[in-house]
Amino acid sequence: MDGNLCDGWVHSLSGQTLCITGKVLIDGEWVIRKDCREMAQQLGAGWKPDFSRKITVFVHGDLASQAVTDTHREYSKKLVRAAWERDRGYHVCVVDGDGFADLIGGHPARCRELQRAQGTDDHVLVLPQAGDGILGGPLQRHRVGRHDSGVLALDLAHLDKGTEAYESTIAALIDHLSRQDIELRGHARNAPRFDAGWSRDDEVFIAEVKSLTGASEDQQIRLGIGQVLDYAHQLQLARTFGQIRPVLVLEKQPADPRWTSLAEASGILLTWAPAFTGC
Template sequence: MVLDRTCQGTVRSLIGHTICFTGRVLVDGEWTVRTRCEELAEGRGADTRTDFSRKITLVVYGDLASKVVSDSRRAYSGKLVGAGVSRDEGRHVCVVDADGFSKLLKRRPAPCLKLRRSGAGHVRPVAAASSESGVLGAPLRVRRPGRRPSVDLALDLNHLDKATAAHEATVGALLVHLSGQGIEVRTHAPGAPAFDAGWFRGADVFIAEVKSLTGAREDQQIRLGIGQVLDYAHQLRTSHPGRRIHPVLVLEKRPTAPRWFPLSRSAGIRLTWAPDFPGV
């Protein structure tokens, strides 16, 4: 792990930095091409370059978020590799993600990310510590339902196992869907309500409750999910009044009854479902 020893983990401003971008960046929830990102950065006092060189002091990565990249003759991957090499040589290059770049454009400080190497030439940007937001925690991982050692217990919990498997399959599909947009899905931060999944889009925070519909009454599951995600959102809005919190109810499949769509909209909930997750 390469730690930031010169900026003490925080990029305070874009002023004076020479920046390069890995590609398009999700700026406040909107995909923004590199040339426009350069214009925005220069408007905040930065200089920009297309390629990585010793002049670069800040790398902004966008569509590579949460992905392992290597020097595979792709210019954007070489920029992160170059940042890692520079850090090894004692010349610190700051790295921020899309959310960090959005903050810097608003003249707010952003976390400088660590870089982790997992092999020759492989570089992974490491998500900023969750203490800054107090809402999202570590990267979310899909769990695998455990095996039941007892035959009797397996019979009793057969439906539960099926529901758990459906829940985790839905979570896994959501991870794949959002990672395709360059978004890393997180768990809840310590002390935050125990929602199933959360992610950033710019400065907005989306928190999701995931409900399987296997082996259970659809209306009961949806009612439960609506109540839970509204409760979580209310708690977070109370404890973090400066945050824009968006509740999302994620279902295993499209609900049968059409009444859930207007009901969710009226409550301010985004209702979506696997495998395509419309609206997310």
Template structure:
């Protein structure tokens, strides 16, 4: 049986005993409970047709589906029972269709809070994000294109190539995290201006991205180490007790292997495109 405690995130389907309230919108396609159950089973979960004390995960679906004969009662009883189990100390996680879609892709999903109305009905709501004061909105790529320099005599082509390499690395990082069901985000307003951030449960990761194109590799890496350590120190000082991890992301593997040991020695996760080992 899966752990009955919850840190706000459902890490995986494997080991979960799952109950569905109705058909589920999986990656934009409405999927009936029977097919959802098969998907869950393929990822190591145990599907159940009805709620019981063994259920550890409820997938909140649409009860307008024709396969549900008593929409109101089925909706109420499943979530009311889940909420009652939580009050008794046996936490039941609840995810929506988006969360289930992330889980079947091997990623994690936020566990929804349950809010009970005066009518006795229970509805799931998204819990406030614990990292809202650290991370901002989704990370987007900046447009990088050729510029017209006019009468400028300084050759800035190397700078343009470095910027393009930087954005290419950021894009690869976004895609890598997305495949794990993790969203790359910007910094929150007022927070240090790190290049990328993301969270896994209670852990928050802040990253500086460095291209190695058109620049001295050692200078870029030294600069990145200093920046990400500074960002992390500021955030840890402002948010004591939070688990904040510094990450240095490089365009490619550094030619000198000493940087791996150096980064590990100061508590930085050093990784690089395209594989992003360790993330």
């Protein structure tokens, strides 16, 4: 990645030059720096032991997002150096342990925002972001909805996977949110497999998207309500960062108006193309 350009994401380890500090927690296990380096190199990344302008991605393994650095520790000094380089127009992507685990798993990782602690030059805050641990990378147009196999005997693929109506609804939602400078994203690697999500301030919206063409409207809406309530409940139990707002996104306005009041009573935002009211 060019040191002056960043779209907010590290999309792949291939072609990156890494500087790794600390241990990294990957799927519940602490992995030492040497092993992290070997995994990254297998995916096409280079590595440098010391910080320089050859570094494109700085992996702060012991970072816990909200933590303030301790400048007496070597890797904390490197984080201060990354902020210093950014101040001078050279952008070094900073990835925490969760982000590195995502990259090892083939998922994009969020480039973390840095902020100097008030009144100091040698302490740097890595800012938490709404949706941490919930929202994954940017959602692409024409992405097919994925559901866990075996959950229902019903053929979900027949109802919405790969249908033109489903994909058109996703594309329209991307356009609608982009006009508000909001990025539509998929689910995080270890989060429930909701179809789409986004954040606004400290509120995190998780959505199930349902096409209604060629299917029973009642069946599709009931299914969507059950899914999105289940996803929201799982995230609330996990105490993830951000207030969870479940959303059911439909291809079009349902024929029966009762669904709006039912969704409202259940704490669900029910919306549909093309206006996506409430989103």
